[in-house]
Amino acid sequence: MATVKKALLWRLVGLASPRAVSTSSVGTFPKRVKIVEVGPRDGLQNEKNIIPTPMKIKLIDMLSEAGLPVIEATSFVSPKWVPQVAAGAKEVAVFGAASELFSKKNINCSIDESVQRFDEILKAARAASIPVRGYVSCVLGCPYEGKIAPAKVAEVAKKMYSVGCYEISLGDTIGVGTPGTMKDMLSAVMHEVPVAALAVHCHDTYGQALANTLMALQMGVSVVDSSVAGLGGCPYAHGASGNLATEDLVYMLAGLGVHTVMPPASWWQQPRTDQSSA
Amino acid sequence: MATVKKALLWRLVGLASPRAVSTSSVGTFPKRVKIVEVGPRDGLQNEKNIIPTPMKIKLIDMLSEAGLPVIEATSFVSPKWVPQVAAGAKEVAVFGAASELFSKKNINCSIDESVQRFDEILKAARAASIPVRGYVSCVLGCPYEGKIAPAKVAEVAKKMYSVGCYEISLGDTIGVGTPGTMKDMLSAVMHEVPVAALAVHCHDTYGQALANTLMALQVIRMGVSVVDSSVAGLGGCPYAHGASGNLATEDLVYMLAGLGVHTGVNLQKLLEAGAFICQALNRRTSSKVAQATCKL
Numbered sequence: 001m002a003t004v005k006k007a008l009l010w011r012l013v014g015l016a017s018p019r020a021v022s023t024s025s026v027g028t029f030p031k032r033v034k035i036v037e038v039g040p041r042d043g044l045q046n047e048k049n050i051i052p053t054p055m056k057i058k059l060i061d062m063l064s065e066a067g068l069p070v071i072e073a074t075s076f077v078s079p080k081w082v083p084q085v086a087a088g089a090k091e092v093a094v095f096g097a098a099s100e101l102f103s104k105k106n107i108n109c110s111i112d113e114s115v116q117r118f119d120e121i122l123k124a125a126r127a128a129s130i131p132v133r134g135y136v137s138c139v140l141g142c143p144y145e146g147k148i149a150p151a152k153v154a155e156v157a158k159k160m161y162s163v164g165c166y167e168i169s170l171g172d173t174i175g176v177g178t179p180g181t182m183k184d185m186l187s188a189v190m191h192e193v194p195v196a197a198l199a200v201h202c203h204d205t206y207g208q209a210l211a212n213t214l215m216a217l218q219m220g221v222s223v224v225d226s227s228v229a230g231l232g233g234c235p236y237a238h239g240a241s242g243n244l245a246t247e248d249l250v251y252m253l254a255g256l257g258v259h260t261v262m263p264p265a266s267w268w269q270q271p272r273t274d275q276s277s278a
Numbered sequence: 279m280a281t282v283k284k285a286l287l288w289r290l291v292g293l294a295s296p297r298a299v300s301t302s303s304v305g306t307f308p309k310r311v312k313i314v315e316v317g318p319r320d321g322l323q324n325e326k327n328i329i330p331t332p333m334k335i336k337l338i339d340m341l342s343e344a345g346l347p348v349i350e351a352t353s354f355v356s357p358k359w360v361p362q363v364a365a366g367a368k369e370v371a372v373f374g375a376a377s378e379l380f381s382k383k384n385i386n387c388s389i390d391e392s393v394q395r396f397d398e399i400l401k402a403a404r405a406a407s408i409p410v411r412g413y414v415s416c417v418l419g420c421p422y423e424g425k426i427a428p429a430k431v432a433e434v435a436k437k438m439y440s441v442g443c444y445e446i447s448l449g450d451t452i453g454v455g456t457p458g459t460m461k462d463m464l465s466a467v468m469h470e471v472p473v474a475a476l477a478v479h480c481h482d483t484y485g486q487a488l489a490n491t492l493m494a495l496q497v498i499r500m501g502v503s504v505v506d507s508s509v510a511g512l513g514g515c516p517y518a519h520g521a522s523g524n525l526a527t528e529d530l531v532y533m534l535a536g537l538g539v540h541t542g543v544n545l546q547k548l549l550e551a552g553a554f555i556c557q558a559l560n561r562r563t564s565s566k567v568a569q570a571t572c573k574l
Contacts, residue, residue, distance in 0.1 A: 029458075175570075178536025179492055180307075207529035207566030208536075210489040214457055240570035248485035255456025255486075 030222035032259045034070065035246060036169070036199060037063050041072035043231025043243055063228060067260075068246070092125060093133040093169075094118045096160055098153040099142035102173075106137065115159045122164040134165030135201070139185055140177030140212075143236040150188035158192035167197050169225055172212060174236050175205025179215035186219045199223035202244045205234045209244035210252060217258075224249060307495050308503040310540045312348065313527060314447070314477060315341050317555070319350035321512025321524055327559045337558075340551035341509060345543045346527070370403060371411040371447075372396045374438055376431040377420035380451075384415065393437045400442040412443030413479070417463055418455025418490075421517040428466035436470035445475050447506055450490060452517050453483025457493035464497045477504035480525045482564070483515045487525035488533060495539075505530060510552040511564030526565035528552060 040060050044051065051059075063071050072093070096114050097103040103111045118134070125132045138145075139153045157168045170189065172182070182200070189198065200216040200223075202209040213224055226249045232242025253260050318338050322329065329337075341349050350371070374392050375381040381389045396412070403410045416423075417431045435446045448467065450460070460478075467476065478494040480487040491505055507530045513523025531543050549568055556563045563569060 178533050180537045204566055205570045206532050207488060207526065208533055210485060211492045211533060214489045214492060234570065237570040241566050245485065251484050252456050252486055252489060256458045 029217050029256050029258055030220065032222065033217070033253055034199075034223045035068055035249065035260055036070045036072065036201075036223060036225045037068040037228060037246060038072045038201070038225050038243060039063065039227035039229065039231050039246065041074055042201075042225075043227035043229075046232035046235065046242055048233075059228075091131050091133060092121070093135055094121055094160070094165065095135045095137060096156050097137040097142075098148050098156050099138040099145045101144035102138050102142050105144065111156060115156075115163060118160060118165075119163045126164065131166050132164060134160035134168045135171055136160065136168060137171050137173045139170045140172040140181050141174060143174050148185075150185045153185050154188040154192045157189050157198075161193045161197060167199055167223065168193055169199040169201045169223075171201035171225075172203055172209075174234060175203035175208060175240070177202070177212050178208055179211050182212045182215045183219060186216060186221065190219070195220045196222070199225055201225035203232075203234065204230060204242065204244055205237055205240045207241075210248055213244060213249065214252070307537050307539055308498070310503070311495070311534055312477075312504045313346055313530065313541055313543060314348045314350065314479075314504060314506045315346040315509060315527060316350045316479070316506050316524060317341065317508035317510065317512050317527070319352055320479075320506075321508035321510070324513035324516065324523055325559055325561070326514075327561070329555075329558050333555075333558050337509075337551060337555050340547070340554060343544075344547035344551055345541075346548070347542060369409050369411060370399075371413055372399055372438070372443065373413045373415060374434055375415040375420075376426050376434050377416040377423045379422035380416045380420050383422065389434060393434075393441060396438060396443070397441045404442065409444050410442065412438035412446045413449055414438065414446060415449050415451045417448045418450040418459050419452060421452050426463075428463045431463050432466040432470045435467050435476075439471045439475060445477055445504065446471055447477040447479045447504070449479035449506075450481055450487075452515060453481035453486060453521070455480070455490050456486055457489050460490045460493045461497055464494060468498070473498045473503075477506055479506035481513075481515060482511060482523060482525055483518050483521040485522075488529055491525060491530065492533070509548065509565075510556050510568060512555065512559075522564050526563075526567070528565040528567040532567045 040056055040063070044056065060071055060073060095107065096111060096118065097106060100111055103109065103114055107114055109117070122132055134157075136153060136156050138148055140148065142148055153170065157170065161168055170185070177185075186198075198221050200213060200221050202212045202225075204210075216224070225243070226246040227243035228246045230242055230245030230248070234240040234242065250260055318334055318341070322334065338349055338351060373385065374389060374396065375384060378389055381387065381392055385392055387395070400410055412435075414431060414434050416426055418426065420426055431448065435448065439446055448463070455463075464476075464478075476498060478491060480490045482488075494505070495503055506524070507527040508524035509527045511523055511526030511529070515521040515523065527543075528545065528548055531541055531545050531548060534541050535545065545567075549571060552563055552565060552568050
């Protein structure tokens with residue numbers, strides 16, 4: 001009973017039924033954007049140099065002080081998810097893919113098998129009152145399959161949302177997307193999943209990340225993943241750049257008048273000298 | 279008489295009257311974009327290392343081989359423009375600014391004085407059958423004045439267009455613009471100058487260049503659209519030490535190709551030109567595409 005209640009609670013975020021895709025005017029943006037800072041997880045795991053844990057904790061603290069509302073701390077890559085591991089974790093994430101080949105190579109199973117596993121994880125997570133975020137990789141292209149059909153992305157996103165992920169982060173894993181393919185993919189996904197439950201996760205491998213993110217914002221997406229300092233690289237393109245840089249994203253959003261951050265608790269205790277608004 | 283005829287000829291590009299600004303649908307783009315490659319001029323003049331002229335010529339040749347339709351070769355910074363200097367030049371450019379302070383510091387005169395000088399240059403250029411491109415600096419912000427009013431940009435652009443510049447390149451000189459300010463500025467300018475005569479010139483100082491260009495393409499979506507960029511993202515910013523420079527042509531071409539917009543540029547050959555000039559300058563490329571396809 002409690003489990004059902006909680007499941008309903010988590011769904012409040014996505015309660016609005018999927019919106020018909022509207023072609024909004026050029027230059028219409030959400031008033032608030034939630035930035036999901038993935039530097040400590042996605043960023044660092046793709047960096048050559050490994051940093052000691054105390055330094056990672058300091059990074060997370062500094063990011064928190066900067067007002068970032070969500071910070072991804074770490075990842076567990078074990079194929080078996082065990083409840084004990086979640087002790088201390090406030091939230092967990094599961095990773096699917098829009099490409100069968102990528103799914104097999106990345107997590108050793110087909111897309112359908114992965115969704116079944118997610119279903120089990122979601123059940124256990126509900127029992128432990130832990131929200132689960134879903135990721136879909138390769139939404140704009142796959143290093144193995146090449147082009148990815150928007151309909152496929154929509155199908156996978158829908159499955160992950162229906163097994164209970166509260167939010168679906170759509171990742172251009174190898175950064176090959178451009179604003180047109182971003183728009184087409186989102187148009188398809190927004191028919192299946194409410195836009196309030198969608199996030200975009202762009203890689204800057206070909207310098208397209210901010211432009212693709214801009215397009216997503218124009219489509220109505222209001223959650224964006226990024227990494228401080230644009231950390232990370234690309235395992236498929238040696239020497240390439242990594243995630244969208246949070247600083248550059250914040251700069252753009254501030255210029256657009258979009259609200260992004262929550263002041264940290266310590267902010268309220270200090271005399272305010274900086275007049276810039278987030 | 280011949281002068282008048284030529285003036286009319288040059289105006290054919292901008293014959294359509296200024297369009298009312300329409301809020302176009304998200305994701306509508308022009309079918310063709312003319313890329314103006316400013317690497318050999320804007321890019322190199324802001325680089326620390328100077329390269330010998332034969333290397334610069336080789337760069338220009340490689341860029342030409344890559345299919346770039348317009349390549350800015352060099353600049354003359356003399357306050358007095360003399361006809362002889364134009365010998366061999368197919369086209370010249372004049373630089374105005376949307377900021378009075380920037381105009382005074384950059385070219386030692388007020389905006390109005392500069393437009394008067396441009397008028398004289400344009401008259402001489404017409405006599406020599408040389409088209410003149412106009413640049414407006416600081417369209418999205420000024421290192422001295424800060425915010426720049428879109429109406430001011432429109433006023434300056436209109437003046438430069440009316441003295442005879444065939445095209446007006448609107449430059450975010452210090453790269454402080456964001457897509458919203460780009461849209462507001464273009465909306466104002468498009469009331470005064472035909473969109474076919476407009477180009478955007480974005481700097482990547484704060485990583486906003488491609489996003490700003492994307493917004494511009496959505497606003498200016500009919501007819502030929504024009505974007506300035508620099509191979510390898512050459513250049514820097516004299517006002518922000520260590521900052522990056524122009525929008526990188528490789529990254530722009532990548533985006534336009536993905537959008538199905540025709541540019542005529544061969545990305546592979548462009549990458550070779552970029553690799554060549556970076557090696558000559560002993561610097562890393564600022565183009566992400568070049569970084570990703572680097573074979574090192």
